[in-house]
Amino acid sequence: MDEEQWCLAVPKREAEQRRRRLLEEGLLDRRYKPRPEGDTVLLPVTEEVAGAVRCEFEAVPERAELPRHELVGGIAIMQDDDPEAARRLLASRPSLETVLFPESPVEGEYRTRRFAVLAGAPTTRTRVTEYGLHFDVDLALAYFSARLSTERQRVLEGMGEGERVLDMFAGVGPFAITLARKAGLVIAADLNPDAVHLLVHNIALNHAENVIPVLADAGHLDRLGFEPFDRIIMNLPMAAPQFLATAVGLCRDGGAIHLYALQEKEGEYLPQIRAVTRGAVTERLVRTYSPGKWHAVYDIVVEKEDC
Structure with missing residues (x-):
């Protein structure tokens, strides 16, 4: 059943960039699926921000709660050293290859961290795709922030x-x-x-x-x-x-x-x-x-x- 929610209508060509920005600002309402509407995409937001209107959205199906993590290409970096949660996270995303836990902060003149592999392939290397560009990254050798x-x-x-x-x-x-x-x-x-x-x-x-x-x-x-x-x-x-x-x-x-x-x-x-x-x-x-x-x-x- 669809539910009514505040949203922003943005041009399709700008939709992904606006979605990322709303996500970073904590304004994207992830309980609902964005909806295409002609030449625009309706992005659900958590509150009545400037330009917002009320629209109906399909709710995202509830999923098992996943551990806190950051995605870098096909690698997830968890905040907790929990192998069981890492295996659950790995199984939840087909695109994931590896789950890592940082054993050190960013340190040294080369800004690197040491990682433990909690689940998946034993690697710290992955490819990140960002706005049509591709970056091969090795998290143990060079710092990278998606x-x-x-x-x-x-x-x-x-x-x-x-x-x-x-x-x-x-x-x-x-x-x-x-x-x-x-x-x-x-x-x-x-x-x-x-x-x-x-x-x-x-x-x-x-x-x-x-x-x-x-x-x-x-x-x-x-x-x-x-x-x-x-x-x-x-x-x-x-x-x-x-x-x-x-x-x-x-x-x-x-x-x-x-x-x-x-x-x-x-x-x-x-x-x-x-x-x-x-x-x-x-x-x-x-x-x-x-x-x-x-x-x-x-x-x-x-x-x-x-x-």
Whole structure:
């Protein structure tokens, strides 16, 4: 029996992106199935948000409660070391190949974690498909977060055609290869040799011929003689702010820097930003990282004192 619920009508071409964004914001009502309606898709929402209307939806059949987990391609990362729950999770999703449990936090200069295999194939490697792009990932060798897929699309939408882009902490290439769809040139740098090896593979996999991989410490990039960049990505949440002065030096006047950082209070890194540029700054919460800590992004317009 159909039930009436608040929903948003979105164009079909935007439906998947809007669905992901609503899911990240906690507004997608997962009790009901999205419903196509002509050239639009009706997405059920949990409350009366702007633009919402009442429509009837088919309820999603109740399923056995699954353990908390994060999906990365064909791998599920559980938050608890529970092999029985892992086997149940593996059986619930035909696309899953492996269930892992992190035995360590993200650590070291290469931002890696150690994992135990709780169920399925004994591997930490998988392929992630994101907005038509494909990324081969090895979670034990290089950090990757599928949760930033919507954020990557947001930055792409705000870009101009032909921009010169620098990704200072590129990892296996999700930001660099996504932004290559509009950029004239992307320099994708990382300190981790295993990450750069996968980055080179992913560049070829996606035919991103305008992405140049660089094995380098971000703090030394200003020594390589690059022309100023239009846009710089700084996605190293635990340490990116310490490289901000280098990024400003590499960015053209009027260019943009997207600084991703973990913080415990709103505006925590504004004083550090103001110490190196006077340009406009917009702060956004990306997601909750842990109790009392948030993953935030500062969108910075660079204004240089000597310009």
